[in-house]
Amino acid sequence: MPAQKKRVFNSMREQIIAALDIGSSKICCFIARVSESDDGLSYRPRVIGIGHQVSKGLKSGTVIDMEETETSIRAAVDAAERMAGGSPIHDVYVNVSAGQPKSSFFSVEVDVAGHEISQLDIDHVLSAGQKNLQNEDRFIIHSRAISYSIDGVAGAKKPLGMFGDTLGVKIHASSVALSPLKNIQTCLNHCHLNLKAAVLTPYASALAVLVPDEREIGAICVDIGGGLTSISAFRDNEFIFGEVLAVGGHHVTRDIAQGLSVSEVRAERLKTLFGSCLTDRVPARDQIDIVQTSEVGQEQAITIPRSMLTAIVAPRVEEILELVRDRIIETGLADLAGRRIIFTGGASQISGLEELARKIFSADWSPELRGDFHIRLGRPINVDGLADATAGPMFSACAGLLNYGAESPDDVHSISADKVKIGIFSRFGLWMKQNF
Ligand SMILES: Nc1ncnc2c1ncn2[C@@H]1O[C@H](COP(=O)(O)OP(=O)(O)OP(=O)(O)O)[C@@H](O)[C@H]1O
Ligand SMILES: [Mg+2]
Known part of the structure; x- marks a missing residue:
């Protein structure tokens, strides 16, 4: 911790x-x-x-x-x-x-005139950063100082007590439409x-779902839910990226409902009980019973090869994972946040997902990644008191x-940070008095 x-x-x-x-x-x-x-x-x-x-x-x-x-x-x-x-x-x-959550980054610098950097200097540079956060249509939901620089040299984790002429801060801001x-x-x-x-x-x-080492060294977390798949990244113990894609387990269910002419409730059941995203792992002789609904609402029970279901599930899950991979490449997260991905969310439980993800996030399948990723499935591990039924990946968020x-992390500016903001500004006033 x-x-x-x-x-x-x-x-x-x-x-x-x-x-x-x-x-x-x-x-x-x-x-x-x-x-x-x-x-x-x-x-x-x-x-x-x-x-x-x-x-x-x-x-x-x-x-x-x-x-x-x-x-x-x-x-x-x-x-x-x-x-x-x-x-x-x-x-x-x-x-x-x-x-449409979006991550943006910016840096600001303030003059600290060669003296020892105090908390007030840090507050000053964060306050300067706040000016960049104003946006009329989008609300800044998180704004975190992800790294500091002294005299242009990045990487200072705790600038307090160090000496320099300029203090800079890189801020990660997550915004959503209001x-x-x-x-x-x-x-x-x-x-x-x-x-x-x-x-x-x-x-x-x-x-x-992340263990402390993953937060420190760098890791990407992908939550595949019903309607959405969200991607986040941590590095140096800081939240450095967050985005949401409009695809999830419901899309797989809908594909099954359409492809096999079954109701969504039945499609959901087929997905969780028999669905798999590994086409080559389902034995050719495996059969499943389904109840089809005709256009006029008549129901008919039939038996189909299980591979028919897999042929619907696998391409959709593959598509979701490839969308995630493409965002990881486009945003540079592959280099920024290490090479470890933790999948969670209800739809991460689709049979075979971990293995398919290992394939897609390998250099063989995706040479643009320039190396293989470590993949694991994640569930909530940082709270106590959850019974088995509520300790699954769908309860991670x-x-x-x-x-x-x-x-309660300190945001530079956020909906929760009124007190912090006041704190920064009152200390900022003191800094002004001491320095001018
Ligand atoms: N055992 C399982 N196998 C496959 N899919 C599953 C399983 N259990 C749940 N799901 C799927 O997980 C999805 C729901 O996941 P989750 O509860 O994480 O979503 P949500 O948080 O409500 O939605 P979102 O995060 O998209 O807003 C549904 O599509 C459901 O079919
Ligand atoms: Mg969710």
């Missing part, structure tokens, strides 16, 4: 926090107790309440029917509250996938919930929201 800033605990040295994952397939609420570790440096959430509900009123993470979304949110939150002992929650950490975020906030308010912080879905998933709430 990285070094943490001190947080305020009640007399029992613990806090209750709540997370709400608004996904395209399910809405999930986790309530957790966060206790300070003995050394006072880490805060590991222990889940005490869980509620999840099929999500209604959303399409690919975007609210399309507020009433339906609110009903699903209320049901998930009610169940979690009851399991946690009945006290109502108010503040929630919520994930955001809508509004309207979808406002719609989520309005739904929450109608449910008497307060948006404590909005967290980008890929960021939350990575917090849940929700668990990661708890990790975010427990760590």
